[in-house]
Amino acid sequence: MIEFEDIKAAHQRIKAHINHTPVVSSSLLNQWLGHEVYFKLELLQKVGAFKARGGCNAVQLLKERHPDIKRVVANSSGNHAQAVAWSAAKLGIPATIYMPTFASKVKAQATRAYGAEVVQLGTRQAVDQAVAEAAEQPGVYWIPPFNDEAVIAGQGTACLEALDQMVQPVDAVMAPCGGGGLISGTLVATRKLLPQALVMAAEPLAGDDAMRSYQSGVIQKLDSAPDTLADGAMTLSVGEKTFEHIRQLDDFFAVEEAPMIYWSQWLAHLLKLHVEPTSAMVMNAVCQWLRQQQQPRKVLVILTGGNIDAATMRTIWQHDHLQQIPDLGSSLC
Known part of the structure; x- marks a missing residue:
């Protein structure tokens, strides 16, 4: 398990290269919900996602520890792919990224634009096998998307920054969970900086392996990639390293x-x-939790990314939901 000092060291290592993203709120939303919700805007981060933090930290550490590095490889459905490609390019290291064919087209295209070689395969299992085989070559190092100490520490810097930006303490911190790198780093940062706050995660019901792992105390695995719009949470299972943090979440x-x-x-x-x-799905988790509360609460939400391809955008806006104002009594909220 990583410690808070790992996150502090990661922040010192990457802060000159990443964006110090803002924390904002919507007075209108707060009025409708009767609670205060604050958003850490990691969708304004380099590569459009929080993944830049973990990728940058991991690539820099590899360069420091292995000066003779020839190439980095990674497996990802999107944002981690861009993060590793961007970070490797900054340090002049070649990168090969293995992605499933169902990955977001805009994320695959952006990964190539950062200079990485992109290899797309039909299944998540084929992608995972290919990257493992590539990492066996001399001088080639694998940067996993979440089950890696350097990646987890880098992702934790988003929460470290956010809690420092808050004028008043919050009652809860929430973030999405795919493989668990972000929520693991978020847990460590919050437990140190704001120990009285709850730390909770959200994932798509269509791919609820992490929640079932949390509930059962044993890592649960999906047989295939879930059918969900949440492409950043399509992992087949959490990692052994992230699970040790996930099992300590409050909900x-x-x-x-x-x-x-x-x-x-x-x-x-x-x-x-x-x-x-x-x-966006985290806001439904926020509402699920707020319905249980008897007094006004303050919640910090880490908005992880803003990379949406045209097909997903069409699905999102196929029907107009803006006629139904957010209300804790609504099933959609």
């Missing part, structure tokens, strides 16, 4: 596709930004 929520679409529209409208469904 876990699964989110259906309809609320995911609803909040993708509403956050775009309220914040005037494109918000990935993987990020």
